[in-house]
Amino acid sequence: MSFYNTLEQFDHFDFSSFFNSVSDDRVRDCLTKEYLNAYDFLTLLSPKAGNHLEMIAKVAQKKTIQYFGKTIQLFAPLYISNYCTNKCIYCGFNHANVIDRRKLTIEEIEKEAKAISSRGIQHILLLTGESRQATPMEYLLEAVKCLKHYFASVSIEIFPLECHEYVLLQQAGVDGLTLFQEVYDKVIYDKVHLAGKKKDYHYRLDAPERGAMAGFRNVNIGALLGLGEMRSEFFFTGLHARYLDDKYLDTEVAVSLPRFNPAECDFHPEFPVNDKTFVQFLLAFRLFFPRAGITVSTRENAYMRDHLIHLGATRFSAGVSTSVGGYAQHQDQSTPQFEITDGRSVEEVVSAISSNGYQPVYKDWDRAI
Amino acid sequence: MNDEGLRLGDTTFTNRLFTGTGKFASNEIIPEMLETSGSQMITVALRRIDMQSVTDNILQYIPDGVTLLPNTSGARTAEQAIRVARIAREAGCGKFIKIEVITDAKYLMPDNHETLRATETLAKDGFVVLPYVLPDLPLAKRLENAGAAAIMPLGAPIGTNRGLETKPLIAMLIENSAVPVIVDAGIGFPSQAAAAMEMGADAVLVNTAIATAEDPVAMGHAFSLAVQAGRAAYLAEAAGQSVVARASSPLTGFLD
Amino acid sequence: MLLRVNGDSQTTAATTLEELIQEIGLKTESLVVEHNEHIIRQELWAKTRLQDQDQVELLSFVGGG
């Protein structure tokens, strides 16, 4: 069994006639239910539900507070390599791009770790491009070992691995796996991933599940919104999250809603997601899966993020650099993977969270305990 | 959030537990119970004298400073209730009146219709009217318009100790009433009183559960604590909600 | 003279409310007296004369919820 079996059931599903059949009453029904099924979730993703955002927001806020309290967990991403063998047409690290390729040495990683942890950050997300040659297992394990000295929790966002490899990383101290399918639509998937190991749709689709089997405490999934028809894409993200949650009781599932920022990106997505739709998706997911984490990165600007605090976000990156070696060295920054639009420092993000009446949480988990 | 007390007529009650004088093993317990519970309002009933035996004067057990709430128990029509109310006022019991009209001897359900009629007259007459009713939102609105000072919905039939059986209906009253909601009847345990206060009731009236406890004095104290706890919980929640309202009036307004 | 006292017929020699109350032997301090549907305060009991077929209600406050 794979999540693919669930996906297949929707191969011939007519999303647009489903959306056309959604009534205001049907939307309202979903707001009072304790447990939402897949079709309730889809109802909340419908254009019709977009007319009821405020009502949905009230419920989403209540559920979020019920499950998470008024807290926002903080983490920082750390890019240690931008070598990549894939050609994803939407990404700055794409193999075909002529950019300055860098990979940090363990000493450099340590410098970055010092710089980040000195700002109070306790949860780190280790990122690489996707290149087994440039960043082999031994290197990754070394990097994790180094980061464990500086952070309470280490997560990874790297190329998909075999289950036994995830086990090694888990044993080395990795708590969380972040891995985005990017796009659930197979045809589009094939079109935007021109070359490299990433062309293997199924290998990627099952990777979060391999991570859950390997025993990671958190698995964070997502679709890069804009690549495929957005409502169905986010619908599948939600189903994927629930699939993992149902099957792996000891894994905490979280989602991200990364989207293209049209102003900052050379790539023009076919299905751009505007702010209102973005918020609708986030709210719908909160109702569908009240216990799940929702990670909001600095792809979203400060204005959006400050408002999302009240609507269901639970995890923010803060004081972010998305280029390799971006924290310790100030000159000579390499190309970022994506442009960040919330450039505030950790302190500024923390004070924004506090002034919104929420508590910023630096550390919500420590393996040592 | 500070509790400013419950205002009924010209009187402010800082203690939100109202008590009753019925069913005590000995009336001598009443002043002590009032002391430990801190209750500031207590019900009394008016009856024809029993010529055969010496009747105890219940009023002598109620200290000054505790407001008397005569009830109209025994009345089966609005007219009878009105008469009892007037007699009570003439007899020096003050302006408060709990209208209790019961035509159903089996379940002792209040007769909402007669109660509304009595309320209309007595409110005009200058009484502080507290009608005891089966929770019914449209009726509550009518009582409000007729000048009721509060609505007293029952939690469960009188004396049953079954608690908040009418909870969802009472919740509607709390959400929509302009006047205070005082849960009366059916509350058998402090936890039920706390639950009523926690959901936003303005006060509870407890008689049987205190009067018939092994130790009514201690039970009065227990109820008082429960009412305070429930009220504090309600206010804590309300404070949280007001922060939200201040921070972001409509949650999605920022998208416009 | 025949009165209705608390709903029952009662023959009495009393000519005022006060005499009636003494005749029945009631403690007075908690008594509420209604004479032909009018409340009569204690000061006026002696002055209130009774007539045949008058209705008298003798009430008092008791315990109640």
Ligand code: SF4
């Ligand atoms: S998205 Fe990932 S795999 Fe694709 S080019 Fe960028 S770094 Fe490489």
